[in-house]
Amino acid sequence: MADRRLQVFHAVAKHGSFTRAAEHLFMTQPAVTFQIKQLEEHFDTRLLDRGHGKISLTPAGELVLAYAERILGLSEELESRVSELTDELAGTLNIGTSTTIAAYWLPHLLEGFKRRYPRVVPRVVVGNSQLTEDRVAARDLDIGLIEIVSDQNSIERRSAARDELMVICSTDHPLARFERLTAADLVGHPFINRDTGNAIRQLAEEFFAAAGIQMSEIPLCAELGSLATVKHLAAEGMGFAIASRAAIQRDVREGRLMGIPLEPRMFTPLEVIIPRDKFRSRLITTFADFACEEFARMAQEVDKAD
Incomplete structure (x- = not known):
């Protein structure tokens, strides 16, 4: 208009x-x-x-x-x-999402929402969690789906669910024989890390720091923004990576990757964020509510599948 x-x-x-x-x-x-x-x-x-x-x-x-x-x-x-x-939701919805959420959670989320509200046009921008958070705070996006807990005053956050983090590697990798992996077990093995600003990179660094291990003690294989590339290099035996359980479930089931839990266990949050001072349309509120419900439902399905 x-x-x-x-x-x-x-x-x-x-x-x-x-x-x-x-x-x-x-x-x-x-x-x-x-x-x-x-x-x-x-x-x-x-x-x-x-x-x-x-x-x-x-x-x-x-x-x-x-x-x-x-x-x-x-x-x-x-x-x-x-x-x-008109009592019918319509219009464009600008959504930002992390790469992991885009890879697994988002397709199911958008399918369910489009079936319910066919006149809504989702416009999705994929980036790491920090970039998405910053764009929501700047009001460039209506809503964000991220894996970090936002503490920005300009953002309203809703904790929807959580997803467990796991080590992924090829089926013949030396780490594949472990039932659980501590930070000490990973020392000396090439690490496929995520890009700066990625939530899983931040959590991985916290995991090693909590065990008193410097990142310099972990040989770096690559730093990647693409989850698909991370999984491909891991499956080809180039090193290990840390990824969310939901994002690797199919690869593990089909035998392309091994997924081993961390010890102690670590989880990544699934957060729905909205600009605090932005006009709140019924479309934005409805999608935020729907996303929280679907994240919780899908997280339960992932738990049941294991």
């Missing part, structure tokens, strides 16, 4: 980059540039200063940004209120 030019200008001002704004809006960079040019021609003044690879707002740009935020907020609220009067 709101002027598309204002939406694009708001994104560029917020991200400080035409490229990042284009990625956020699912547009091409030339299309973003065209919308900004149209808006500047409409006001007959320059709104952005572009120089030395940086973008800054002119005084006119500051004024337009202040009004754009109010207009876009009211437009979103209007769309939501009218939709609620």
Whole structure:
């Protein structure tokens, strides 16, 4: 409903980059540039200063940004209120999710929600938990599904369930013979770690630290943001990794990987997060409630399957 030019200008001002704004809006960079040019021609003044690879707002740009935020907020609220009067949920829902949740939990979650609310269009961005948390806090996303406990004041969090962490390795790896693995058992074996900001990386480092083991004592095989690549390297015998039980269940069942519990046991939380001060539409609230219920239900199914 709101002027598309204002939406694009708001994104560029917020991200400080035409490229990042284009990625956020699912547009091409030339299309973003065209919308900004149209808006500047409409006001007959320059709104952005572009120089030395940086973008800054002119005084006119500051004024337009202040009004754009109010207009876009009211437009979103209007769309939501009218939709609620029809008693049928509809519209776009911007969701951020960690890579592990995207790999296992999200497909079932979206399938169930789409069957119940077919007019809702989920728009999903996959990244690590820290990146997703930051984007929800910045109000770039309506809702986030992450594996870390958020302590940001600008975020409302709901603890939905938890998933056990396990060591994964090939079936002929020396670690495969263990029924449980302590931090000391893992010393000397090449480790396939996750990328910075990944919740499982953080928990793995805490696991070793609690046992008095420095990460320098664990030979590093690779640092990866892709769960699929982590599992592939582990299955090929390149090293061990730590992953959530739900994400490896099928691989273990089909004999591609071994999954061994940690000692002491460790769990990753499944958290649903929402911007605290963002207008809360019925769509956002309904999806958050549904996600919490489904996470809890699926976690029980994972427990029963073992």
